Amino acid sequence: MKIGSNYLGNGQCEFRVWAPFRDSVAVHIVSPQDQVIPLQKDEWGYWQETVKADPGTLYVYQLDGSLERPDPASHYQPEGVHGSSQVVDHHFDWTDNSWQGIPLKDLIIYELHVGTFTPEGTFESIIPRLSYLQDLGITAIEIMPVAQFPGSRNWGYDGVYVYGVQESYGGPAGLKKLVDACHQAGIAVILDVVYNHLGPEGNYLWAYGPYFTDQYRTPWGNAVNFDGAYSNQVRNFFIQNALYWLDKYHIDALRVDAIHAIYDMSAQPFLQELGDAVANFNRTTPVQRYVIAESDLNDVRVIKPREDGGFGHDAQWCDDFHHILHTLLTGELSGYYEDFGKIEQLAVALREGYIYSGQYSSFRKRNHGNSAADRPAEQFVVCIQNHDQIGNRLIGDRLSTLVDFQGLKVAAATVLLSPYVPMLFMGEEYGEEAPFQYFVSHSDPDLIEGVRTGRAEEFKAFGWDNAPDPQGTKVFEQSKLQWEKIEQDNYAVLRRWYKRLIQLRKETPALAKLDRQNLNVSSLSSEKVIVIHRTAGDSQAIGLINFAHDAVTVSPQIPPGNFSKVIDSADKEWMGEGSQLSQQLQAGQSLTLAPLSFALYAQ
Structure with a gap:
């Protein structure tokens, strides 16, 4: 209906x-x-x-x-x-009739915010930049929410019309033009949707019916009514919304925001119904659509098939992977980062996805998670930066301002050559240093003050004070990408590094096949070194990652055969100080790894 x-x-x-x-x-x-x-x-x-x-x-x-x-x-x-x-006439002269979609395993995702990705901040202004993303090797863009929000500056998670398309971005026509152009460029489009809450300004659902319940509370107020009286029609409102994006706008995948804030105790959860609805839609179209969940539950039910009692979502963001990589590179251990920081945890993340699969979490003060070790690797989306992990810092500082150039190369290699679906955050590929801060443009003075107070409270767990004003235009303008940097000095080298890693991921069978069954990961705790061995048929690849700030000599277990060096972040070509690694690698050989470095050998 x-x-x-x-x-x-x-x-x-x-x-x-x-x-x-x-x-x-x-x-x-x-x-x-x-x-x-x-x-x-x-x-x-x-x-x-x-x-x-x-x-x-x-x-x-x-x-x-x-x-x-x-x-x-x-x-x-x-x-x-x-x-x-x-009233909108959704007729559009689509030119993507030959579009076949991108398989989940082949996604290389680029998350972007429409308002800050270009100086103009519109859908159509993104289109000329698609050739840049093509050249980089990106196969999908993920657009932060576009549901109509108050004012012209917002991350999008304060949307109040889940079917609407933000007017200041270009409205329905602008979004369709962008999607059509992406498909012509061979790039899929993932749209971020928010079903756990609506924003506080302009939310008129209350006037119509019991869309919300006071049985549960979320960080944003009363929860959406997914399991109480009249919840069938509430569910229909959001299910129809998901299908609307796939049908009217040719969206390839939905990234469902913070499903851990969707409270639902019913025997047939809304999230399972959502998975069913998209699966049924897929039976009517030759282009496979996906549901990607954001969840911090470490609950394998999210990505298990519906017939096995799962929600049937195709993939999920893997926070554990980000957290362990961030702590190894920055040394930060406050807030939720206190659960991480050990090199052996990265080995677990590479092998299993979740690090916490039932163990005690000191941050949560309880056991956390269950095992996802048997799930396909393509069901995990991993990153070293995203809008949350940057924007929810005090001043929105990116990794490029927290670690040195060598650390950025290591971060990129760990994500892009992992057995998972990689995601970049806009500007990461060239080391953008402009912050990505939290910004709003509300009109209610009390609400504005409430947002300011709420942000300050969130930062207390990290010991951060003096939060920037999210209502001001300054934080928005400061968050725009500085495109003029992409051809300059180390920015150009880092972008070339990303491009080469993506190319290797696509062209090396052992790296292209997202298969944890043919993956061996070992960690050398005292040296802070990770050794990754991946195979696919006759193709073999060995990745060596040194997270220490000093050179280390190791004798890792290397399988029989002759391996040739493919890429080494310590080489001067990549603005390294010079590598001591030989061009050939054999079993039993000792290796001296440069500080904060990555090297890849292939057979």
């Missing part, structure tokens, strides 16, 4: 909205002509009618004869979150 305003063509539009406790609901056509048209109620509390309305028509719903509110399933809010909704 499609909800919202669905333009049928020939000047006819079907309006449908769920408001089970209202005595009357009408659609008030605001423009081009002023008229009020009553809707008819069905047994489930949906009000509907097909009326004369052309694309561009502005409307609101009139509840019980007096209260007027925008459409909760509005496809477009050209006047902002408090203005009228607009």
Whole structure:
């Protein structure tokens, strides 16, 4: 059942909205002509009618004869979150008929924020940059949420119209142009969607029905009602939204934000229903779509098949991988980082995904997680930076300002040559130093002050004080990429390093095959060294990573055969101080690894 305003063509539009406790609901056509048209109620509390309305028509719903509110399933809010909704004709001259999608195992993801990726901050301004991403080797972009939010500056997680497309980014037409151009460039599009909460300003769902419950509390207030009375229709609202993005906008995958904040004790969880809905959609289209969850639960049920009692999501972000890599490189051990910092933990992450699979977590003060060791490696998305891990720092400082150039090369190699799906955060590939800070543009003074206070409280666990003002335009402008740097000095070298690693990942069978069954990882704790051996048929690759700030001599276990050096971060070509490693590697050989270095040998 499609909800919202669905333009049928020939000047006819079907309006449908769920408001089970209202005595009357009408659609008030605001423009081009002023008229009020009553809707008819069905047994489930949906009000509907097909009326004369052309694309561009502005409307609101009139509840019980007096209260007027925008459409909760509005496809477009050209006047902002408090203005009228607009009828959208979703016809678009797509040119991606030959698009076959990108298999999950071949994704190399580039996360970006529309407003800060380019100076213009629009969907269409991204299109000229696609050739740059192609050249780098990127196969998918992940767009932070575009659901309509208040004002023009926001990460997107304060969206209040989950069907809407942010007006200041370019609206529905702009997003479709971007997706179509991506597919023409051989790049998939992943869209970040938020189903665990709505933002605090412009959220009018309360006026329509029991979309929220006070049975559970989230960091953002009352939880969405996924398991209480009338939750069937609430679920439908979000399930239809997921299918809407796949159908109307040709989105290739949905990244579902913070599913650990979706509270649902039902026997058939909403997240499982979501997995079912996308699987059923896939049966109707030749292009496979995916659901990628963000979860800090370390719960394998998220990615287990539905027939085995799982949610059936295709992949998930793996926070443990980020945390151990970050702590090894920076030495930070405050907040949730206190659970990490040991080289052997990275070996576990490379072998199993989760580091915490039931062990005691000192940060959580309880046992945490279960084992995902038997799940395919392609089900884990790993990174060394993302919007959360940068933007939720006091001043939004990137890894490029926390570790030196040698450390950045090691970080890139560990992620890109891991057996998992790698994700970069925009600008990471050339060592962007501009911060990515948290920013909003609310209009309510009390809400603005509440956001400022809340941010300050979050930072206490890390011992950070004097948080920047998220409402100010300064933090937004400071967060834009500095594209002029990409051809300069070490920035250009680092970008070339990323490009070469991605190329090796694609062209070396042992690295291209995401298979943990043919993976052997060992850690040398005293030397802070990781040795990775990966195979695929006759192809073999050995990665040597030194996380120590001093040169170390090791005698790792090397399988029989002759291995040739393929790439070495210590070489002067990559602005290293010069490598002491030989061109050939054999079993029993001692090796001297440069400080903070990575080398790859292949047979």
